[in-house]
Amino acid sequence: MSREIVVHKYGGSSVATTEKIVNIAKHLIEVKKSGKDLVVVVSAMGKTTDGLIKLAKEISHDPDKRELDRLMSTGEQQTIALLSMALIELGQNAISLTGEQAGIKTLGLHTKNTIESINNEIILKNLDEGKIVIVAGFQGVNENGDITTLGRGGSDTSAVALACSLNAACKIYTDVDGIYTIDPRVYENSKKIQYISYEEMMELAYLGAGVMEPRAVELGFKYGIEIYVGKTLGENNGTIITFKEKIMEKKEIRGISINKNILMVTLDGIPTYARNLYPIFKKASEYGVIIDMISQNDVIAEKGSIAFTSPRTDEESLRKMFKELECNYEILINSNVVKVSLVGIGLATSINTISKIFEVLSENNISFHQISTSEITISIVVEETIAEKVARLLAKKFEL
Amino acid sequence: MSREIVVHKYGGSSVATTEKIVNIAKHLIEVKKSGKDLVVVVSAMGKTTDGLIKLAKEISHDPDKRELDRLMSTGEQQTIALLSMALIELGQNAISLTGEQAGIKTLGLHTKNTIESINNEIILKNLDEGKIVIVAGFQGVNENGDITTLGRGGSDTSAVALACSLNAACKIYTDVDGIYTIDPRVYENSKKIQYISYEEMMELAYLGAGVMEPRAVELGFKYGIEIYVGKTLGENNGTIITFKEKIMEKKEIRGISINKNILMVTLDGIPTYARNLYPIFKKASEYGVIIDMISQNDVIAEKGSIAFTSPRTDEESLRKMFKELECNYEILINSNVVKVSLVGIGLATSINTISKIFEVLSENNISFHQISTSEITISIVVEETIAEKVARLLAKKFEL
Numbered sequence: 050m051s052r053e054i055v056v057h058k059y060g061g062s063s064v065a066t067t068e069k070i071v072n073i074a075k076h077l078i079e080v081k082k083s084g085k086d087l088v089v090v091v092s093a094m095g096k097t098t099d100g101l102i103k104l105a106k107e108i109s110h111d112p113d114k115r116e117l118d119r120l121m122s123t124g125e126q127q128t129i130a131l132l133s134m135a136l137i138e139l140g141q142n143a144i145s146l147t148g149e150q151a152g153i154k155t156l157g158l159h160t161k162n163t164i165e166s167i168n169n170e171i172i173l174k175n176l177d178e179g180k181i182v183i184v185a186g187f188q189g190v191n192e193n194g195d196i197t198t199l200g201r202g203g204s205d206t207s208a209v210a211l212a213c214s215l216n217a218a219c220k221i222y223t224d225v226d227g228i229y230t231i232d233p234r235v236y237e238n239s240k241k242i243q244y245i246s247y248e249e250m251m252e253l254a255y256l257g258a259g260v261m262e263p264r265a266v267e268l269g270f271k272y273g274i275e276i277y278v279g280k281t282l283g284e285n286n287g288t289i290i291t292f293k294e295k296i297m298e299k300k301e302i303r304g305i306s307i308n309k310n311i312l313m314v315t316l317d318g319i320p321t322y323a324r325n326l327y328p329i330f331k332k333a334s335e336y337g338v339i340i341d342m343i344s345q346n347d348v349i350a351e352k353g354s355i356a357f358t359s360p361r362t363d364e365e366s367l368r369k370m371f372k373e374l375e376c377n378y379e380i381l382i383n384s385n386v387v388k389v390s391l392v393g394i395g396l397a398t399s400i401n402t403i404s405k406i407f408e409v410l411s412e413n414n415i416s417f418h419q420i421s422t423s424e425i426t427i428s429i430v431v432e433e434t435i436a437e438k439v440a441r442l443l444a445k446k447f448e449l
Numbered sequence: 450m451s452r453e454i455v456v457h458k459y460g461g462s463s464v465a466t467t468e469k470i471v472n473i474a475k476h477l478i479e480v481k482k483s484g485k486d487l488v489v490v491v492s493a494m495g496k497t498t499d500g501l502i503k504l505a506k507e508i509s510h511d512p513d514k515r516e517l518d519r520l521m522s523t524g525e526q527q528t529i530a531l532l533s534m535a536l537i538e539l540g541q542n543a544i545s546l547t548g549e550q551a552g553i554k555t556l557g558l559h560t561k562n563t564i565e566s567i568n569n570e571i572i573l574k575n576l577d578e579g580k581i582v583i584v585a586g587f588q589g590v591n592e593n594g595d596i597t598t599l600g601r602g603g604s605d606t607s608a609v610a611l612a613c614s615l616n617a618a619c620k621i622y623t624d625v626d627g628i629y630t631i632d633p634r635v636y637e638n639s640k641k642i643q644y645i646s647y648e649e650m651m652e653l654a655y656l657g658a659g660v661m662e663p664r665a666v667e668l669g670f671k672y673g674i675e676i677y678v679g680k681t682l683g684e685n686n687g688t689i690i691t692f693k694e695k696i697m698e699k700k701e702i703r704g705i706s707i708n709k710n711i712l713m714v715t716l717d718g719i720p721t722y723a724r725n726l727y728p729i730f731k732k733a734s735e736y737g738v739i740i741d742m743i744s745q746n747d748v749i750a751e752k753g754s755i756a757f758t759s760p761r762t763d764e765e766s767l768r769k770m771f772k773e774l775e776c777n778y779e780i781l782i783n784s785n786v787v788k789v790s791l792v793g794i795g796l797a798t799s800i801n802t803i804s805k806i807f808e809v810l811s812e813n814n815i816s817f818h819q820i821s822t823s824e825i826t827i828s829i830v831v832e833e834t835i836a837e838k839v840a841r842l843l844a845k846k847f848e849l
Contacts, residue, residue: 067507101527107467108531109538116537116545120530123523127501130520131508137516138509145516150594194550 054176054217055080058090058186058208062224063281064128065095067135074135076282077181081141086176088215090186090208091132093124111365114159118188118198121160122148125185125204133183143181146171148188148196153207155189155197158337162197163264164189164206167214184211201362202262209265213272221261226280227288228253228260230449231305235437239449242303246293249303249392252426256306256390266290293394301395301402302447305440308388311341311358313418313430314367319378321345321353332374333359336366342388342421342428356419358388358430386418387436390428391443402427409442454576454617455480458490458586458608462624463681464528465495467535474535476682477581481541486576488615490586490608491532493524511765514559518588518598521560522548525585525604533583543581546571548588548596553607555589555597558737562597563664564589564606567614584611601762602662609665613672621661626680627688628653628660630849631705635837639849642703646693649703649792652826656706656790666690693794701795701802702847705840708788711741711758713818713830714767719778721745721753732774733759736766742788742821742828756819758788758830786818787836790828791843802827809842 057077064070081087092098101120105112112120129145136143148155152168175182186204191197199206205221212219226241228250233239245253247270254263261278269276269290279287319325333340338359345355359367361384371380396402406427410417415438419430431439457477464470481487492498501520505512512520529545536543548555552568575582586604591597599606605621612619626641628650633639645653647670654663661678669676669690679687719725733740738759745755759767761784771780796802806827810817815838819830831839 067504071508104467104527104531105534108471108535112534113537116530116534119545119547120527120534123526126523126526127504127520130516131504134505134512134516134520135508137513145519147519 052086052176053084054086054088054215056088056090056208056212056215056217056219058204058219058221059092059281060204060221060223061092061095061097063222064091064132067131070128070131071135071139072282074132074139074141077136078139078141081181087181088172088176088211088217089132089181089183090204090211091125091128091183092186092204094128094131097124097127111369115195118159119196121198122185122188122196125187129183129185136181136183141181142179143183144175145183145185146175147185148207149190151182151184151211153189153210155191155199157197159195160198161200161337162189162191164199164210167210169211169214172211172215199264202265205262205265206268209268209274209276212274212276213268217274218277219269219274220277220279221265222279222281223260224281225260226283226286228278228290228304230303231440231444232307235307236441236444236449239444242288244289244291244296245303246296246394247290248293248425249394250290252390252392252423253304253306256308256388256392256426256428261290296394300393301399302391302393302449303395304392305444305447305449306390306392307436307440308390309433309436310360310362311386311388311430312361312364312382312384313356313358313386315354315356315381315383316376317354317379317381319353319355319376321355326355329374332370333367336363336370338363338366338370342419342430344419344421358386358419383418385433386430387433388428388430389436389440389443390426391447392426394425396425396427405446406443409446410439413438413442415439452486452576453484454486454488454615456488456490456608456612456615456617456619458604458619458621459492459681460604460621460623461492461495461497463622464491464532467531470528470531471535471539472682474532474539474541477536478539478541481581487581488572488576488611488617489532489581489583490604490611491525491528491583492586492604494528494531497524497527511769515595518559519596521598522585522588522596525587529583529585536581536583541581542579543583544575545583545585546575547585548607549590551582551584551611553589553610555591555599557597559595560598561600561737562589562591564599564610567610569611569614572611572615599664602665605662605665606668609668609674609676612674612676613668617674618677619669619674620677620679621665622679622681623660624681625660626683626686628678628690628704630703631840631844632707635707636841636844636849639844642688644689644691644696645703646696646794647690648693648825649794650690652790652792652823653704653706656708656788656792656826656828661690696794700793701799702791702793702849703795704792705844705847705849706790706792707836707840708790709833709836710760710762711786711788711830712761712764712782712784713756713758713786715754715756715781715783716776717754717779717781719753719755719776721755726755729774732770733767736763736770738763738766738770742819742830744819744821758786758819783818785833786830787833788828788830789836789840789843790826791847792826794825796825796827805846806843809846810839813838813842815839
């Protein structure tokens with residue numbers, strides 16, 4: 050009989066108390082009894098990681114990143130130990146593994162690592178022994194043997210990467226019951242999506258839908274692993290992320306996301322030739338600053354200006370980086386902006402979407418800072434105060 | 450110029466807040482500036498370890514010990530990251546190392562490991578690079594690559610073991626300003642000891658003085674490393690633990706300790722032949738239960754009884770162990786007893802100490818459960834309610 054492995058992932062709010070952990074343990078034993086081999090990825094309990102970051106910020110505005118990784122990675126180590134204990138207490142053989150023990154090798158800068166490879170030998174050995182294997186999400190080990198973390202939402206990436214490596218099904222359990230066309234807290238008529246393509250989900254995830262980490266979706270896409278997203282211990286009626294070919298109904302707009310973790314940098318009085326801009330983006334890459342939307346459309350390049358967006362969490366690094374660059378142009382950083390994005394695989398073939406969007410903006414007298422479009426996405430940067438209103442108006446227009 | 454290395458150890462209450470951590474960082478930079486190479490061992494912040502144990506107990510009365518080790522060891526990982534961050538923030542090059550990264554290999558049962566060896570290569574390399582090296586106390590790694598812990602007070606052992614390995618001076622910083630003849634909270638006239646021998650300190654430590662971990666003192670003794678014990682960021686007037694040959698005044702009784710972490714097991718109706726007792730003590734060793742004072746003095750061995758003391762923290766293991774043994778004799782476990790011990794290198798040559806002790810017990814009409822004597826120690830097990838009174842009476846008698 051061929052082996053069937055399932056990877057489950059439980060987020061922070063799902064493991065926030067020991068009571069919740071014990072309930073998950075009971076559920077896992079049921080799944081195991083149904084004949085499946087189980088690898089379980091967990092996040093830190095509740096707001097543990099935020100609490101640790103707060104401690105670090107009490108010590109430094111910009112804590113050393115190697116040390117920050119070490120600090121942040123302790124939360125997941127606690128959860129794996131507790132969940133494994135709960136399983137053993139209930140009579141189920143189990144073992145906890147850190148990212149390193151699970152063979153997760155990473156590359157890159159501390160606090161923003163990517164998974165380079167997974168050696169699943171130890172996991173398979175423990176599954177063979179009948180154990181449920183509990184793996185610390187969000188972490189791995191780099192070539193120096195130092196513990197690393199995978200950035201916000203990194204546990205999703207851990208789970209999908211393990212599923213890819215083990216050729217397993219992947220189920221992401223969270224505190225919402227699936228992916229919605231738009232955040233129900235923003236627009237109450239929002240609908241749950243049953244199937245969504247990797248491409249659409251990647252855009253929605255990158256754009257701040259917050260439910261799934263985009264790199265995780267990308268990995269699933271690359272290795273052809275379907276990802277289920279649903280409520281922890283809930284009904285089996287969440288959202289399935291799969292290939293677009295499997296989705297019958299190709300909607301013009303599948304969903305709208307609101308990304309609050311952005312700021313907008315405007316450089317004024319800089320001749321916008323590539324030779325002037327290259328040092329900036331090179332330095333940004335050295336500092337690990339993510340550059341998102343870039344807009345530059347000057348008539349006279351010598352008196353140019355350029356704007357781009359970055360995550361707000363990169364603000365400290367941006368300020369340091371510009372200080373080091375000793376620029377002779379004006380730098381404006383606006384942290385009160387938000388990006389509203391519309392995503393749909395139907396967008397590519399639709400001819401009047403842009404027109405509809407501008408109809409809404411114009412009718413409601415809404416001004417915006419930036420707009421950019423791609424194959425399946427249209428993003429608009431607006432002031433934070435009006436972002437949710439804009440999202441609601443667009444959701445209504447596109448009947449989401 | 451030859452290198453001078455100092456190992457500092459800071460306990461949980463010394464690193465309980467980020468403010469305290471920053472103050473320690475400032476002090477360390479001063480020490481480093483004075484030309485010394487610094488290795489710093491730290492415990493978990495404040496009551497972190499207790500909080501983690503509480504979580505584990507919510508899940509299981511007797512949590513799986515491998516998982517418990519993983520859970521408990523996260524506290525120290527947080528402190529090393531924060532202290533290292535604080536040093537780097539203050540402009541001092543520093544690096545944090547887990548027990549494993551510091552080369553601390555352990556042997557034994559989870560939660561009660563001993564240090565087998567230290568490979569100090571990585572520490573020396575980092576000292577060579579001008580860094581202050583921060584090492585997680587209380588932890589190491591076993592032959593399976595699993596994280597292990599060294600039992601209560603294990604950070605002292607980490608510090609002294611590192612000092613031995615690096616041939617360094619060793620300073621244990623804590624919230625008391627030295628070793629006292631008897632706990633000042635019990636007897637207000639208690640005096641601070643300037644010099645104490647390893648032997649006396651080992652006995653006092655084993656007997657529950659609580660200031661220093663006995664294995665740490667033993668290691669210092671074995672490798673000839675003097676240990677300073679004093680207040681964190683306090684005056685340099687603590688206690689020095691050294692060879693008895695270096696101590697001029699050899700007092701009959703150097704100190705009195707009270708050990709509350711004991712229980713007394715009485716087995717009644719067991720023929721007290723070695724063949725009957727061996728399986729019990731063999732099983733105890735398998736379960737990692739520590740056996741302390743044993744008393745057995747029956748006239749008729751067939752109708753015998755035997756009593757011994759163990760740490761209260763081993764109660765759960767004891768109950769499991771007796772269950773497995775399926776005994777046909779009566780088992781009484783009394784957790785309301787306390788051990789009061791008198792320690793002094795002068796005891797060996799004193800002829801009237803025992804008599805003085807019984808004078809005190811008799812005059813005050815005090816009954817006791819067990820008494821045992823060794824070269825430099827006399828221990829008496831009494832009911833918890835009268836333990837402090839007994840200690841005070843004896844302290845007065847021996848002018849401590």
